Amino acid sequence: MKIEIAHSPDADDIFMYYAIAFGWVDTKDYEFKNIALDIETLNVEALQNRYPVTAISFALYPKIREDYALLRPAVSFGYGYGPKLIKQKGKKLRKNLKLALSGENTTNAMLIRLRYPNARIKYMNFLDIEEAVVSGEVDAGVLIHESILDFDSSLEVELELWDWWLELAKEELPLPLGGMALRRSLPLNRAIDIENILIDGVKIANSRKKELSNLLVEKNLVRIEDEKLDRYLKMYASDDSISLDKTQLKAIDRLFEIGYEHKEYDCPIRAEDFLIPQEYKQWRSI
DSSP states (O other), X not given: XXXXXXXXXXXXXXXXXXXXXXXXSOOTTOEEEEEEOOHHHHHHHHHTTOOSEEEEEGGGGGGTTTTEEXXXXXXXXXXXXXXXXXXXXXXXXXXXXXXXXXXXXXXXXXXXXHHOTTOEEEEOOGGGHHHHHHHTSSSEEEEOGGXXXXXXTTEEEEEEHHHHHHXXXXXXXXXXXXXXXXXXXXXXXXXXXXXXXHXXXXXXXXXXXXXXXXXXXXXXXXXXXXXXXXXXXXXXXXXXXXXXXXXXXXXXXXXXXXXXXXXXXXXXOOXXXXXXXXXXXXXXHO
């Protein structure tokens, strides 16, 4: 069975999926095809029900819940860190600042819009945001992915999204950023197989981290390398990425609550209610 897995080209997604692409995981009778697109493109495609398995921003999920189940593996959370709002050093930001964001449906965009409701927002590819701030095209912009590790010396951090998240969440929960979703039209036994293969993929990637990292650099599949790559993977592709735990689910629920309270969603939902029921195979064997 051929299955397309759509994910972003940033280092943590590439790392988590390429253990499967390199044949290190038992994929049973499945043939997986990796498709790498920027996260906002993936969000928009998910709204169109384009890919059977896709990376998404967690903030998007309530809008696609009828078509997609939420998957447990290959998740990215911030633990004391996350996207950064940057500006030119010494610049005073006005309430109606020109603000660059990486996409309307991203988690960081939803949260930042709550902080700056009067901002004049310009959506652009995340790789272009730093230069847009340096050139003065915009007053400030949110850096995501590897961009948070290093940026132009003329810039400074105005706001850590982590700090704003704590203020909104009102308790110390990890910051939900990106996850995976699977099309509901797939048979349930297939959905369970695919989820388990993805879980194995992240486990094996973590257990062979150095070997896999070297291969990704050699094949020019990642934008960073050496110390930066190692640092980035420790942040967003670790044992915390293997499968959603209770604390992570609580954090996602809080994100959904915040979105509903601010009229981003049409109804409140709980993440756990939209996970694939892994018990199904046990029920069938009774």
